[in-house]
Amino acid sequence: MLSINEIKKPIAADIDVFEGKFKTSMQSSVPLLDRITHYIVKRKGKQIRPMFVFFSASICGGINESTHRGAALVELLHTATLIHDDVVDNSYQRRGFFSINALWKNKIAVLVGDYLLSKGLLLSIKHDDFRFLKIVSEAMQQMIEGELLQVEKVRKMDIEEPVYYEVIRQKTASLIASCCECGAASAGADDATIEKMRLFGEKIGIAFQIKDDMFDFGTDDVGKPLGIDIKEKKVTLPLIYSLNNSKPDVKKQMINLVKNHNDDPKKIAQIIRFVNETGGLQYAETQMKKYQDEAFEILNTFPEGESRKGLEQLVRFTTERNK
Structure with missing residues (x-):
């Protein structure tokens, strides 16, 4: 299987630009916030979700400035939810590093998550990206509903397979779906x-x-x-x-x-x-x-080409990985 760096080669330049813009989008005049967001950026993950945004835009017409904003919005939302999840789960590690709540306690972690979410919303409002706001807001609603549905079923030990699929569709799949949706929308697709x-x-x-x-x-x-x-x-x-x-x-x-x-x-x-x-x-x-x-x-209903190949490789990486 190809490494994530090999898969991202066709959009590597866009990812590099995105990383700079993502870092800028989190800047604050509050020194504590800047220290924490710097810590977040230094320990970023594989950036699977922004890659789905960029490849989806590429296959639907092409990457442009709004694609970068859509990717930043999704990544800000994703980062905020991870920070909040660590608080809820009382988890002190994230990707092998200390979590935000482990280093700065729960109150600050919750506020930082809220801050990142607000920065994403403001980024979209500033540029009139109302389609992105609709897509991401619907994803957020589903993610929260999925989490609460899972909590309810854990308490009752519900073991029906359809309920499991509904939980993961809302809790996990809705965010990846929003990445692909934002990418296509940014490219002007119908x-x-x-x-x-x-x-x-x-x-x-x-x-x-x-x-x-x-x-x-x-x-x-x-x-x-x-x-x-x-x-x-x-x-x-x-x-x-x-x-x-x-x-x-x-x-x-x-x-x-x-x-x-x-x-x-x-x-x-x-x-x-x-x-x-x-x-x-x-x-x-x-x-x-x-x-x-x-x-x-x-x-496979889309034309063959580098973008379709990139998306196929990204799908295989996310579903056939061993960790």
Whole structure:
């Protein structure tokens, strides 16, 4: 599989410009805020979401100045949600570094997340990018609804597969869908094409989250600690399949174990072993590939070229990664 740096080569110049503009978009006259945003920029991730914006614009007519603003808006929103998530989850690490709340405490972390969100909204308003505002606001609404739906289902230990798909569609896929939608809109695509790109992004997002959920039950070399979702009592696709395809007494026993593991490593290992032995991972892999194939079907309706190839490579990177 190609590295992320190899995939981004066709849009590398645009990404470089974007990085500078993204850094500028976070600037503040408050020294504390500037220190924190500098810390954020230095520890940026792979920038998968801006890449989806740029490749989507490229395949729909071309990258322009508004594409950069759309990418900045999405990345500001994404960064804000990550900061807030770390507070909610009481997490002290992000991508191997200390989280904002670990270094500056929860109150400041929440305020920084709010600040980044407001900067994104103001960036769009300043340039009359009202289509971007609509797209991103709808994504934000879905992300919040997805989070709350997941909290509700965790409490009730709801194990229905359709509910799982609805949670990840709202919680994860909506943001990737908004990246592709913003990219297409920035290039001046018609409404039908913009909707096609939104659906493309949604299917990628679902496949991405299924892949991420599989890591919880994988091997020790995936780059993500095992059993994190189990510790949080999240019922994801591999576990749902295994529970729904087990005898009633086994299903009841495993549900009780998920509810009452008390972070016991032996009990968590028992749940992971149960999922591996009952085909949960294999089933999740099949479903992930189904959504990946559906995304490719949409992508293949666009003309062949460097942009389509770049998007295909980016999809494979996000859904076939090992960490």
